[in-house]
Amino acid sequence: MSIDFTAMYASHDAFRRDLERLASAVSQRRAFTLPVRAGWDNFKHQLHVHHTAEDSDLWPRVRERVAGRGRDLALLDDMEAEHVLIRCWTPSTLLLPSGPPNCLTLCGRCLRRLMIT
Numbered sequence: 001m002s003i004d005f006t007a008m009y010a011s012h013d014a015f016r017r018d019l020e021r022l023a024s025a026v027s028q029r030r031a032f033t034l035p036v037r038a039g040w041d042n043f044k045h046q047l048h049v050h051h052t053a054e055d056s057d058l059w060p061r062v063r064e065r066v067a068g069r070g071r072d073l074a075l076l077d078d079m080e081a082e083h084v085l086i087r088c089w090t091p092s093t094l095l096l097p098s099g100p101p102n103c104l105t106l107c108g109r110c111l112r113r114l115m116i117t
Contacts, residue, residue: 008058021039055083
């Protein structure tokens with residue numbers, strides 16, 4: 001039975017879209033407005049839900065399917081390490097935009113670069 005990655009790809013597209021919107025709001029000096037803060041809070045929540053689902057459900061099934069395939073296992077290890085890195089940001093960096101507005105843009109750039117589709 002194959003693994004359907006459609007929801008993961010759609011989620012990654014939505015995260016990229018939302019990061020672009022949040023970065024645009026920051027560049028327009030709207031980072032501290034209630035709608036932008038609510039959008040950032042929603043983004044953080046959705047990213048957590050998405051990564052939790054990947055970590056608990058998707059990655060174990062993928063790992064089982066690619067057993068013995070070193071390159072594929074290495075890629076999966078890299079993706080899991082990226083989730084750990086992003087979780088490490090959560091306590092401080094991802095509390096934005098309560099911090100400096102340009103931090104949201106920087107964090108958005110880092111997250112976009114990490115998202116693999």
